[in-house]
Amino acid sequence: MEHDSRSELALPLSNELLVVFGPHAGGRRMLDLSARLTLRGPVYMLDCGNRSNMYHVAKELRTLTGDPVGMLRNIRLSRAFTCYQVLALLEKIRPEPGVPVLILDLLSTFMDESVHLDESVMLFEKTLACIQRACHLVPVVVSAKPLLSISSPRLVLLGMLKQQATHIWEELSLNPPPPVEYQPALFPGALLPREGR
Amino acid sequence: MPAALRGWLLDLYEDAADGLRLWIISEEGERLCLKQSMPITFYAAGEAEQLRGLWKFLRKQPGVLSLSRETRRDVFLPEPIPVLQAVIDNPIRQTRLFRDVQKQFPHLTYYDSDISVTTRHAAAWGTFPMAFCEFEADDDANLQSLRVLNTRWDLSPVFPVFRTLAIEPDCDPVRGTPKTIKLHFQQRQKSLCLDDPAELIARLNAILDEVDPDFILTQWGDNWLIPELLKLSEQAGETLRLNRDADRDVRWQKELTYFSYGQIIYRGEEAHLFGRCHIDQRSAMMWKDYGLDGVLESARVTAQSIERAARVSPGSGISAMQMLTALEHQILVPWHKQQVEAFKSGMDLIHRDRGGLIYQPIVGLHSDVGQIDFISMYPAIIIKGNISPEVPLPDGIIPASDELGVVPLTLKPLYEKRVALKLNQANLRKGDPIAKRDSARASALKWLLVVCFGFLGYKNARFGRIEAHEAVTNGGREVLIRAKEIAESMGFEVLHLFVDALWLKKPGAVNKRDFQDVLNEITEQTGLGVSLDGVYRWVAFLPSRADSRIPVANRYFGVFQDGSSKVRGIEVRRRDTPPWVSETQTRMMDALAKAYTLEALPERLNEAFNLFRSALSDMREGRVPLDKLVVTCRITHELEAYKSPTPAVRAAKQLLQQTGKRVRPGQKMRFIYTRGEQGVSAWEVTEKLDPSRLDREKYIELMARAASSVLYPFGIENEELKQWAHSATIMLPLKFERQDAHVRPICNHVRPGRVERHAGVGRRASRSAT
Numbered sequence A: 001m002e003h004d005s006r007s008e009l010a011l012p013l014s015n016e017l018l019v020v021f022g023p024h025a026g027g028r029r030m031l032d033l034s035a036r037l038t039l040r041g042p043v044y045m046l047d048c049g050n051r052s053n054m055y056h057v058a059k060e061l062r063t064l065t066g067d068p069v070g071m072l073r074n075i076r077l078s079r080a081f082t083c084y085q086v087l088a089l090l091e092k093i094r095p096e097p098g099v100p101v102l103i104l105d106l107l108s109t110f111m112d113e114s115v116h117l118d119e120s121v122m123l124f125e126k127t128l129a130c131i132q133r134a135c136h137l138v139p140v141v142v143s144a145k146p147l148l149s150i151s152s153p154r155l156v157l158l159g160m161l162k163q164q165a166t167h168i169w170e171e172l173s174l175n176p177p178p179p180v181e182y183q184p185a186l187f188p189g190a191l192l193p194r195e196g197r
Numbered sequence B: 001m002p003a004a005l006r007g008w009l010l011d012l013y014e015d016a017a018d019g020l021r022l023w024i025i026s027e028e029g030e031r032l033c034l035k036q037s038m039p040i041t042f043y044a045a046g047e048a049e050q051l052r053g054l055w056k057f058l059r060k061q062p063g064v065l066s067l068s069r070e071t072r073r074d075v076f077l078p079e080p081i082p083v084l085q086a087v088i089d090n091p092i093r094q095t096r097l098f099r100d101v102q103k104q105f106p107h108l109t110y111y112d113s114d115i116s117v118t119t120r121h122a123a124a125w126g127t128f129p130m131a132f133c134e135f136e137a138d139d140d141a142n143l144q145s146l147r148v149l150n151t152r153w154d155l156s157p158v159f160p161v162f163r164t165l166a167i168e169p170d171c172d173p174v175r176g177t178p179k180t181i182k183l184h185f186q187q188r189q190k191s192l193c194l195d196d197p198a199e200l201i202a203r204l205n206a207i208l209d210e211v212d213p214d215f216i217l218t219q220w221g222d223n224w225l226i227p228e229l230l231k232l233s234e235q236a237g238e239t240l241r242l243n244r245d246a247d248r249d250v251r252w253q254k255e256l257t258y259f260s261y262g263q264i265i266y267r268g269e270e271a272h273l274f275g276r277c278h279i280d281q282r283s284a285m286m287w288k289d290y291g292l293d294g295v296l297e298s299a300r301v302t303a304q305s306i307e308r309a310a311r312v313s314p315g316s317g318i319s320a321m322q323m324l325t326a327l328e329h330q331i332l333v334p335w336h337k338q339q340v341e342a343f344k345s346g347m348d349l350i351h352r353d354r355g356g357l358i359y360q361p362i363v364g365l366h367s368d369v370g371q372i373d374f375i376s377m378y379p380a381i382i383i384k385g386n387i388s389p390e391v392p393l394p395d396g397i398i399p400a401s402d403e404l405g406v407v408p409l410t411l412k413p414l415y416e417k418r419v420a421l422k423l424n425q426a427n428l429r430k431g432d433p434i435a436k437r438d439s440a441r442a443s444a445l446k447w448l449l450v451v452c453f454g455f456l457g458y459k460n461a462r463f464g465r466i467e468a469h470e471a472v473t474n475g476g477r478e479v480l481i482r483a484k485e486i487a488e489s490m491g492f493e494v495l496h497l498f499v500d501a502l503w504l505k506k507p508g509a510v511n512k513r514d515f516q517d518v519l520n521e522i523t524e525q526t527g528l529g530v531s532l533d534g535v536y537r538w539v540a541f542l543p544s545r546a547d548s549r550i551p552v553a554n555r556y557f558g559v560f561q562d563g564s565s566k567v568r569g570i571e572v573r574r575r576d577t578p579p580w581v582s583e584t585q586t587r588m589m590d591a592l593a594k595a596y597t598l599e600a601l602p603e604r605l606n607e608a609f610n611l612f613r614s615a616l617s618d619m620r621e622g623r624v625p626l627d628k629l630v631v632t633c634r635i636t637h638e639l640e641a642y643k644s645p646t647p648a649v650r651a652a653k654q655l656l657q658q659t660g661k662r663v664r665p666g667q668k669m670r671f672i673y674t675r676g677e678q679g680v681s682a683w684e685v686t687e688k689l690d691p692s693r694l695d696r697e698k699y700i701e702l703m704a705r706a707a708s709s710v711l712y713p714f715g716i717e718n719e720e721l722k723q724w725a726h727s728a729t730i731m732l733p734l735k736f737e738r739q740d741a742h743v744r745p746i747c748n749h750v751r752p753g754r755v756e757r758h759a760g761v762g763r764r765a766s767r768s769a770t
Helices: A023-038 A054-064 A068-072 A083-092 A117-135 A149-164 B048-059 B091-104 B117-125 B197-211 B221-236 B287-302 B306-311 B314-328 B346-352 B377-384 B406-426 B433-456 B466-489 B513-526 B579-593 B601-620 B647-659 B696-714 B718-726 B739-748 B754-768
Strands: A002-004 A017-021 A043-047 A075-079 A101-104 A140-144 A167-170 B004-015 B019-026 B031-036 B040-045 B064-074 B081-088 B109-111 B132-137 B143-148 B164-169 B180-185 B188-193 B215-218 B251-253 B256-260 B263-267 B270-272 B277-280 B364-366 B369-374 B493-498 B501-505 B530-543 B551-560 B565-568 B631-634 B668-673 B680-682
Touching (some): A017 A149, A023 A140, A043 A083, A054 A075, A054 B346, A075 B346, A083 A117, A117 A140, B004 B031, B004 B117, B031 B143, B040 B048, B040 B064, B048 B064, B048 B081, B048 B091, B081 B091, B091 B109, B164 B197, B164 B221, B180 B197, B197 B221, B215 B221, B221 B277, B277 B306, B287 B314, B287 B433, B314 B406, B314 B433, B346 B466, B369 B377, B406 B433, B433 B466, B493 B551, B530 B565, B530 B696, B551 B579, B565 B579, B601 B696, B631 B647, B647 B680, B696 B718
Parallel strands (some): A002 A167, A017 A140, A017 A167, A043 A075, A043 A101, A101 A140
Antiparallel strands (some): B004 B019, B004 B132, B040 B081, B040 B109, B064 B081, B132 B143, B164 B180, B180 B188, B256 B263, B369 B501, B530 B551, B551 B565, B631 B668
């Protein structure tokens, strides 16, 4: 296992498991990465923590290509909201050569306090087995976030994930908040009432 | 016991020996306990070899009545599937057995395995809490036959005369040490001293025997009163007979912290009784909103026990109803939902995953405005569009399938009952006790309907599916756009759209009939019911605090023609606003509400401003009672996890240090702003606060902020008001000598620019100091 601390995620090219660990499960970096991957072809995105902000991906794509809409069509996205669904999704997916798999916020659903810890561990072991199988065929990038204090009994799951990783890309500190963006005014300085919509 | 009797079903629960115990209130007023055997069926599906293994395992277990291979319908699969059906003799045995089964055979898929006994009984017998039934029983109270004589959907159910015992301590146990408990029953009141446990328990038992209550209503019952009484009963060496079922002890439901809709929620320990219902009014969900009438209605339509209906969220109620519908239609209820979202592209997600439609409001003061609401829009769309996880989804609200799915099947009678209750209410005079009761019942139904849409997308909903959730918002957007176009084609200006509501303006439209045609047209063209929430004398839409050029959805206040006011998105609606601030803000708006027209508003402005000024004087002169200054905030993490502690966290740490009481994530913390390093004082330890320690400036700031929300439409800026309030120039009052000068620019230009408003304020500011 290797730790990496570059500021931008490199495109995953080899069939390995890269774990991105940081606040918000490396949300923006994962989305930026997905945008860059779409330029090369299809990409699977398995969203396990409601982090697939496609507006962000579209915005990133606009800086990379003249056809952001076409590139967005390269994303094959499915969302899972429970750990049972995460496992079902990973069991369902059939990795195709050249189609990398991004898994956003993998641990999120396994923190569900209504699922017994033993059950979570059992499901997570199966999930990791699916991920390992996929890694033999395609690059897999998994993101995870630091656990909340109420989830501390489930730290073992994070350890299991890190153990399986070929590389770990770890954000050590919180990112500063993104700058507030205003829509450019047509007439700078003018404060116009909102006319028709 | 007579061979046949009629009465109401108060409570039912599992019993290891009897199967079920049912408590009945007979027509004659007797309270009776009957016994009923209750075999429980569950199913397993999966690979044949594993099913075979399960069959072998179950065959050896005691209490397994039958094992068979059946074909049943899984709602998420296109064709019925083969399943192993296991029938167990007793609900308690089934729960224990299933625990072992799922551990030993974790790869199988299970159905109908964790459904509450009340839901199963409802599916099998048509029962529900307070169902009026005909029972036949033998001499040993074993039920021989059961016939339900009414339905969950009755509009005017008849209830027996309930016996109620209310118990509360003489003070908030969190803030003080109660010395007595007060009891209310049969229009009597008694006070029992807590000093002598033996006497207390003896007297309490005597009252329980005499009253034999159906409901024990408490304050702080779950977390203080009942634990304390049980402790005292142990000290006295005498059993406290809280339960009607003498064989049972109080059942404790463990405390719980969980995530819900992005919030951390804390649910304290709960004390449940057998044969009668305990409701702690402080931990009961929505008690303030709809009371016992609403709880009974919620229990009735969801077929959950009364104690459970009082405590759990409306989402749990909807879940219970959906399971009941599934059982009634022989559809399997999955133990864990496993179906996943079909793959879609990034563009598909952008197109489909949107919320409700919002058009930002036109900021400023307006008259001749009516507010139109779709009646329970999302439930109506689910029903009309037949939106359910197992049926093809519509694009819009035209159904793609004729056969109603589980979700619309569940919601249809609920929706129709609420609409019928609302219509009935409209025909009742104000103050009619039936109107009050029906209003509480309608409110309970409203909450169930409100959550049903969110529940479609909820992770743990057995019959949820994210695509169905998206289809509902898609239908909502389409319907609202259509309504907007209809209104505009009829000459109305649309001031604001917010998910299921429209604010329409037309010069001269000042009463209900001016909006009747547009209501009819929208109903006809969309097929959904709409109602006129009211016609405003005037309404003010407020901008963002951070940037007054930016309008904010659903942040407004106004007064209807009948004098009632409507407020959204300002301080009075926030839970963390201290009562002193929210009460003053309400009074200021009430003062403005006396203006019948926009033109009459300036006359009321001085009155509103004086209320603000007088509140500030009260603060400076120490006349505000401390309890009016309490701020309540929720703690969302363990205290040690905070890097920059918020005021609430600082107060919680104080509480921990001084009393050893730890505030759990999801619990609320009450505190007062004080001067000094900490900046706060936990309310629970603020017995005698030195008035000089109060952080008056902080409260003045909060008050100025609240007042500026009310005064903003009249050209008064937040920062300006704050400065004025802090400047301690209370003796130099701000005067509105030519009020019309402040109002007119805004009245005449409903889309005011900053320059205009500033000009108004500037003129006022120059005249303000006298």
